[in-house]
Amino acid sequence: MQTFETTLPGVLLFEPRRFGDSRGFFVETFQAQRYAAAGACGPFVQDNLSRSTYGVLRGLHLQYPNPQAKLVSVLRGRVLDVAVDVRRGSPTFGKSFSAELSEENGRQLFVPRGFAHGFVVLSESADFFYKCDNLYSPKDEISVSWCDPELGIDWKIADPKISAKDGAALPLSQIDRLPEYEG
Secondary structure (H helix, E strand, O other): OEEEEOOOOOOEEEEOOEEEEOOEEEEOOOOHHHHHHHOOOOOOOEEEEEEEEOOEEEEEEEEOOOOOOEEEEEEEOEEEEEEEEOOEOOOOOOOEEEEEEEOOOOOEEEEOOOEEEEEEEOOOEEEEEEEEOOOOOHHHEEEEOOOOOOOOOOOOOOOOEOOHHHHOOEOHHHOOOOOEOOO
8 A cells, every 4th residue: 555644743644555457356454553543543442434425514513522533535425525633732733635536536534533533525426445543532523614714725616515513613713612723
């Protein structure tokens, strides 16, 4: 697998190696020692799968004070995946990184604890897979406004479909309960 550092320290982009022929392909999607050595710490304790249609935007979400790191990938379809540093005091606070993840490119994004995460579907539909290093905790979930002008994220979709919860999310500057940067 190839590992690429991104513009946000700790956010990693992976390209697992595919072995293919006329019958199809094989890919090792996770191997604990290899991913830990690259900086994607675990152990991962929960897997999630979502299916969404074109234009659906999910995010920007994080958990605090019981944070989750996520290793995400697309099993079918294509998405624009986004990570935002929301750790108070971080040199990259409020900065984002985005990458296209698809079944064709096989890329994975590691989103560490302290980062908000979201994605928008660019294909007719997409199956989105998450490996999480902590259990989902509804009481700790925080939503950051996907359209916060200070974040300046180009979602590549003019009028995304969002949930009522995501539509009510506050801009980052108005959220009091955020993790601290531990340098």
